[in-house]
Amino acid sequence: MIELKSICFSYKDITALNNINLKIEKGESVALIGPNGCGKSTLLKLLSGIIFKSEGQYLFNGTLIDEKRMQDNIFSKTFHKNIGFLFQNPQLQLFCPTVYDEVSFGPYQMGFSKDEVQKRVFDCLNLLGIWDLRDRAPYNLSGGEMKKTALAAVLSVNPQVILLDEPMNGLDPKNKKFLRELLLRLSESGKTIICATHDFDYVKGLFYRAIVFSKEHTIIEDAPFESVVNNKALLERNNII
Numbered sequence: 001m002i003e004l005k006s007i008c009f010s011y012k013d014i015t016a017l018n019n020i021n022l023k024i025e026k027g028e029s030v031a032l033i034g035p036n037g038c039g040k041s042t043l044l045k046l047l048s049g050i051i052f053k054s055e056g057q058y059l060f061n062g063t064l065i066d067e068k069r070m071q072d073n074i075f076s077k078t079f080h081k082n083i084g085f086l087f088q089n090p091q092l093q094l095f096c097p098t099v100y101d102e103v104s105f106g107p108y109q110m111g112f113s114k115d116e117v118q119k120r121v122f123d124c125l126n127l128l129g130i131w132d133l134r135d136r137a138p139y140n141l142s143g144g145e146m147k148k149t150a151l152a153a154v155l156s157v158n159p160q161v162i163l164l165d166e167p168m169n170g171l172d173p174k175n176k177k178f179l180r181e182l183l184l185r186l187s188e189s190g191k192t193i194i195c196a197t198h199d200f201d202y203v204k205g206l207f208y209r210a211i212v213f214s215k216e217h218t219i220i221e222d223a224p225f226e227s228v229v230n231n232k233a234l235l236e237r238n239n240i241i
């Protein structure tokens with residue numbers, strides 16, 4: 001489903017990704033692990049089509065994803081419908097006057113009928129347990145409430161792939177457990193989940209595979225999640241623990 005070939009990305013002269021080769025199949029649940037600044041968020045942004053590689057190729061379902069391809073509005077709309085992205089800082093992705101509007105924005109953009117949009121919003125707000133917040137302004141919510149609102153907005157579009165950047169950040173222990181269970185259910189339902197995380201305890205049993213980055217912005221390990229998080233030497237050597 002996702003294939004990266006020799007991907008490099010720089011923010012002007014700052015290297016963020018260096019020669020990334022990676023394949024992720026439909027339905028996989030994958031953790032991205034690495035020290036601060038190694039490139040995890042950049043990789044998620046690149047997969048979501050917010051930024052484009054400096055070098056290399058990104059293929060999604062066999063189609064090359066680049067700036068030129070994204071200029072095709074129909075293609076771009078379909079691509080973004082298929083890939084949902086929960087930012088590390090949900091504040092950056094909330095812009096509507098109410099929580100309800102925020103969660104309905106994506107389905108309206110996708111052209112669904114009013115009834116279908118209402119159904120999706122109702123389902124997603126209830127799934128995240130935030131129906132009571134529906135008339136609140138997103139910018140007045142707590143960090144955890146914002147995160148749930150942003151996730152409800154992502155899920156209301158029903159994407160095939162869900163990208164998550166440190167989703168456990170800012171959540172209390174009960175909500176971390178809740179999010180873990182929710183992601184597990186999404187994974188079991190066939191979603192492809194790619195998640196940058198430092199929170200190994202709360203994501204136990206969630207990921208089948210872990211991709212480890214070094215501070216040189218390259219992948220240095222791609223192995224079953226449990227074997228990676230139990231490999232203390234590997235994690236210490238790469239300043240992860």
Ligand SMILES: Nc1ncnc2c1ncn2[C@@H]1O[C@H](COP(=O)(O)OP(=O)(O)OP(=O)(O)O)[C@@H](O)[C@H]1O
Pocket residue numbers: 011014015016034035036037038039040041042043196
């Ligand atoms: N907008 C930007 N402009 C310039 N440099 C950036 C920008 N965003 C990230 N970087 C740099 O790119 C590199 C990779 O950053 P990135 O945010 O992808 O790391 P990360 O692995 O997600 O880190 P963290 O675990 O701290 O969230 C870092 O050196 C960072 O300073």
